[in-house]
């Protein structure tokens with residue numbers, strides 16, 4: 001790699017910016033970022049003869065990674081709701097999300113990925129780790145998402161969330177979809193095995209998932225103890241908890257991605273840390289669903305676990321997510337370390353970089369893939385490595401995103417996608433939302449219930 005970079009012929013440069021070279025630990029320099037093909041080749045002075053893009057007065061940061069997203073929810077904003085209001089997390093799934101996912105067809109999957117992917121990119125998120133469900137349109141669903149994100153120029157790690165809730169045949173189809181996609185994913189997309197959550201998976205399906213993941217050499221992306229109902233269900237299956245059940249089954253490996261981890265005891269957190277699995281906190285989603293506060297969110301570096309950040313489908317803005325998550329952590333513990341957002345965002349990039357064979361993803365170093373965000377940032381104070389986190393939490397915003405590069409290509413320039421007509425995407429999304437909402441209206445609340453759920457009587 002190093003030899004290749006030295007021999008690469010620079011083709012363009014982003015000139016005159018303050019550059020955040022790395023988040024953890026922070027490195028900040030004033031320099032030109034020199035590019036060749038899909039790579040950063042130098043952070044220093046642009047050589048003569050290259051195409052220069054003026055970035056004076058801007059801040060260049062590594063592209064953000066959303067480590068847990070549900071792009072299928074992109075057209076749910078403002079949708080009508082006529083059933084009795086849900087008062088537990090299980091009811092939120094039964095009455096909202098497990099109705100929406102059954103209403104998805106191929107056209108809606110594409111429109112959701114287009115809208116959600118564009119929103120993420122415009123917010124400075126260059127990589128999306130997605131967890132997809134469409135139980136009545138499983139086969140080929142990951143290809144639709146991959147092709148749509150590739151069209152926009154978004155890097156991705158995709159999976160289908162396998163579940164028994166719509167029957168064992170659909171669980172088997174979900175496993176098959178993941179296996180098919182893992183072997184064919186290329187370009188900006190990679191695949192892994194996906195699973196919904198312990199409480200919607202029987203032992204046999206869990207075993208098949210683990211066998212498939214091992215066979216393909218990939219990890220499993222799964223929700224873990226998002227609500228107390230997941231733990232209640234595990235107890236009803238005569239194990240100590242979700243973490244023990246998943247560990248016994250072989251889910252918890254150093255390639256696994258575990259979303260939430262809200263209802264976990266300290267011993268379970270350490271058990272997760274020992275496996276090397278990555279935990280993804282989604283603080284805005286947890287607050288919105290009133291499921292509780294993930295201890296992984298507020299502990300320094302997560303009790304030995306690697307902790308990243310996701311949105312759980314609440315858009316693709318990691319500036320907003322990292323700021324809200326930091327404030328939530330500070331509310332729980334005012335001694336929350338200042339590097340909190342930067343460490344977590346760097347973990348997300350590390351995970352995505354492992355999946356893409358790109359160890360420098362999430363940095364602006366020579367040899368890194370050029371996934372960069374240029375922010376119009378008229379700062380009132382200097383930006384340094386020492387105070388970067390202060391700017392991140394109190395100053396930066398997705399509204400400042402001017403340009404976005406992914407794999408060296410300018411995919412957002414002067415706040416507009418260079419790949420798609422944004423007005424057309426908006427019109428297509430609005431039309432598709434009407435169609436999706438109408439189909440969803442015909443679908444009743446899901447009748448799947450966990451084996452046990454103490455929240456039914458608690459709330």
Ligand SMILES: [Zn+2]
Pocket residue numbers: 068069070131223259312
């Ligand atoms: Zn989720």
